Amino acid sequence: MDARPPLRSQEGFGTIQEIGYRVTMNSQSKPTLVDVAQAAGVSRSTASNVFAHPQRVRPAIRQRVEEAARSLGYLGPDPRGGRLRAGKFNALGFIIPGTYGLVNLIESPYGRELILGLSDACDAAGVSLTLVDGGGEQANTAVANALVDGFVLTNTRDPGLARTMAQRALPFTIIDMPAAPEFPSVGIDAHGGALEAARHLLAQGHRRFAIVSVRHEPGPAIVHPPGRGRRLHDAFPLDEAKLRGYAEALAEAGLSIDDMSIVESVPWDPEIGSAILEAAPDATALLVMSDRQALTVLREARKRGIAVPGALSIVGFDGVPEGAHASPRLTTVVQPIREKARLAAAMVLGLEPHARHILPARLHIRGSSGPAPA
Template sequence: MRTVRLADVAKAAGVSQGTASNVFNRPDLVRDEVRQRVVATAQALGYAGPDPKGRLLRAGKVNAIGVATAEPLSYFFDDPFARVLMTAISAACDARGAGISLVSAMSDERLAWNIQSAVVDGFVLLCIEGGTRLVELTRERRLPFVALELGSNDETVAGIGIDDFGGARAAAVHLCELGHRRFGVLGIQFVDDHVGPVTPDRVETAIYSTGRDRWQGYRAGLAPYGVDAGAIPIFETENEPKSVREGLDYLFSRPERPTAILAMSDRVALCALEWFAERGIAVPGEVSIVGFDGVPEAARATPPLTTVEQPIAEIGRRAVEMILDGALPEGRERLPVRLVVRGSTGPPPA
């Protein structure tokens, strides 16, 4: 069945195409009698009105940004970091009268289509997983983009990052100064499609720089206190409850249990707190834990979580400004982090 066009409506209503266009776009310029006749004709023919996508594209700017990830759409709502980031992006867009389009898909083919068809002025890329492919697809679209959590050190990509190394080092130093010398690490993704124990050498060659930089920060913080980083057990998780629980089962089944856990995300640390509570393991009496991100849930946890806080809201605001103002940085803009000490850390048990 042929699509009904504005020209068909104009012809059937006995008016020019310009008059028919004004009925839908500038109705104040058309007499009531004519406007009612054109609307009635459009309804009879099944014409829903002009395509807003085409009108916006002809204008050259749609005043909207796309937020894209290779994760499933539920990531925007389930992950604490993503929720805070999206709140900040939404507030920045509201202040500018701009819209947001969420772009996500598990399959590469569908993700490519979603990026190509999104009606936006540019993209904020959440490169938690599949960041390289996200960058490739967005470059093909030839729209401005800024990458967050890129996971690589590609300085040709405009992005906003944080001092992962410095933040992790501060976390390790804090625990060492409390007296801890037996550690376990709950990592985030180092390579694709792997969950389980990994060696420090494996982390050093990780393809994702976020986890690698945080490990190197831990190692640098531990070294002055005589802690052998090569002997620390590391478990690579998928940053979700099931793999975190597997990691804790592994760390606490070893002959020498850790007295302190370095968790590479707050989500991992919060899952760990639940695991400890279920088993009656006192925090920080028997084990201390430090997270990384600074999500709101960390402050509300039991006990409140010590964490490395990154400026998530500032990252979201800066990303929106970069896209809507066309002020992309050359390479990566790095923002500072800070250690927030709360109730989940204390001296090791006697």
């Protein structure tokens, strides 16, 4: 029991505690502003002013309304209501790519860098970051109902998501996907980075290659043996651009990508090392489209006693911090992941002018690549 003496309203409604008890007992929902006004013996508008414009209310009445609110457990107006009326939520929505889901996004070194870049812009703008599930049948509903002021979208095959965002008339930017000229977007020179990676290995004397590509739908690794007319089962435009870069460099050296094994896997697949090493046992060089996969292959090679780079060179793509601490340190194509995300978010939030940006991707040579074995 509350030991304080009961506070009576001037209009004769009884004690605040008594009325709070009756309101609570008569309602299964949380107390509302109307309940507080009734308990304090004031109008709804007066109670509203206590929370929104306290300077407009006499101290004695303000104190009575605050006492009523505390007694009822009322924490204040739902901020969504005011934001809905104002059309402003002070939040940016990031649509999680593909069908990866929240756990895989956060576990991914690449995903972590994306979130950090988005957060950089959100902190600068003083807004929150909302993660929106972009996979499955619920994706369009999630986008339609998200309490945000704009979106950043990356790597999706669902054209309905863009339509839903357009119907909401909210600003959005696109990362790593083709976009119409009127849409702000941020991408990387994936073709150029992949071209540089393959040329580096060719200059080291390598002629027997294999490729690891990124699969964007859950499932086991897909092995594409050498052959003409192959197509990746589950590639986004970014992956196709990397593949074209690899193919161009190989062609410059008189080699054909059709003669190279390709394995597609989700980035978190622990078996990708086994899959690529068994699909291409004679390869002396691996071109891997993500650092997370490259690091898994590196661990598997070490487990099998395969010397890197003595017997096998590995080049990744992304430039995540973990690559610099691997043993040996990972040679990789570094893209500005965090800046890419920051720039995309900043355009939505009005911190940067709308534009189409292509950021560089550059090879960083470290310890996981070297001359081809004799």
